[in-house]
Amino acid sequence: MYTRPLEISSLSKVFETPAGRFTAIKDFNARIAPDEFVALLGHSGCGKSTVLAIVAGLQEATLGGVIIDGTEISGPGLDRALVFQSPSLLPWMSALDNVLLAVRQSHPKLPLSAQRDLAVRYLNLVGAGEYMRQMPAELSQGTQQRVAIARAFSQEPRFLLLDEPFGMLDSMTRADLQDLLLRLWRQSPKTVLLVTHDVDEALYLCDRIILMTDGPEARVGMDLRVTLARPRSRQGLLDDPEYFRLRGVVFKYLELHSRQFRKEAA
Ligand SMILES: Nc1ncnc2c1ncn2[C@@H]1O[C@H](COP(=O)(O)OP(=O)(O)O)[C@@H](O)[C@H]1O
Ligand SMILES: [Mg+2]
Structure with missing residues (x-):
């Protein structure tokens, strides 16, 4: 393309x-x-x-x-989506809400339910689906990075x-x-x-x-x-x-x- x-x-x-x-x-x-x-x-x-x-x-x-x-x-x-070395999730939001925030910005025209499905899909793809309700501080560093990767991909960036x-x-x-x-x-x-x-x-x-x-x-x-x-x-x-x-x-x-x-x- x-x-x-x-x-x-x-x-x-x-x-x-x-x-x-x-x-x-x-x-x-x-x-x-x-x-x-x-x-x-x-x-x-x-x-x-x-x-x-x-x-x-x-x-x-x-x-x-x-x-x-x-x-x-x-x-x-x-x-352009970014992932940094240090944890960059917003600490006051659940893993799902962190990803959803990026999806809302990148896919503003999708209905909310579809935005949510997209966020959940990427959390599942990175193997962090079971942690989506948890806050970043409750997650291991590895899981936090999984969520950060899900967030980056969910933006569907070039x-x-x-x-x-x-x-x-x-x-x-x-x-x-x-x-x-x-x-x-x-x-x-x-x-x-x-x-x-x-x-x-x-x-x-x-x-x-x-x-x-x-x-x-x-x-x-x-x-x-x-x-x-x-x-x-x-x-x-x-x-x-x-x-x-x-x-x-x-x-x-x-x-x-x-x-x-x-x-x-x-
Ligand atoms: N805001 C800044 N002000 C002054 N010097 C900086 C600033 N940011 C980076 N540098 C300097 O620029 C050089 C490159 O830094 P950086 O890009 O962080 O290197 P790397 O990521 O390869 O470790 C370093 O010498 C660093 O000290
Ligand atoms: Mg560096």
Whole structure:
């Protein structure tokens, strides 16, 4: 249906700080194809969240911008749904009401009963149906993230913007939620931009990994296609030499850049 890539074009971001101007991002360029699943990977503090927040329309670019369907974005939009690392559900609303709020905004013309059905359907899809009456504080962090994922998908957005969505979870829950995300993405394809610093997560989930240089003045350092066949399984990857080759490329890149960074900082 959609054929044009999302373009991040000559993006720069300067923060005014008490210590002066800080150029976090400089001349960052990327094109992301419709329904592509892309990881934005780099060392902590390189500027991943800043790029994602600008794509989300939550922060403004200093120079350059983000172009969707030939038009530069000027703020947040219902075409882009977000999931963050930290719990982002509204604490005074049940899980169902949290999802319903997003459905009402994204599907304002649906009758209330259909809005409710949609919200319940997505809560069931993420395996959180039985918790829909509960308040966020009553839910485990993993279940809260399931609800946040249900909320994002229930918006039926074109773009899913994820900022280390599994970063706070234990490794078993993280694996479950990675599989859930892959299942939902296959059922209802969309363009995904996933910020992560987890190499194996990026290789397991993504079609492509955009590696950032360390900041300041961070930009794209390497753009790596992940050609591993889908559907993927963790066990299957362990038998795939291509997986280890790609893993080697990414770790070598990260090591080289952290060394450069340390040298420059010294
Ligand atoms: N509001 C801000 N004001 C000043 N500096 C900021 C602000 N937000 C982020 N930065 C700086 O910009 C750089 C990139 O931050 P961030 O995008 O959060 O990195 P990452 O998500 O890769 O860890 C960091 O050096 C951070 O300290
Ligand atoms: Mg971040």
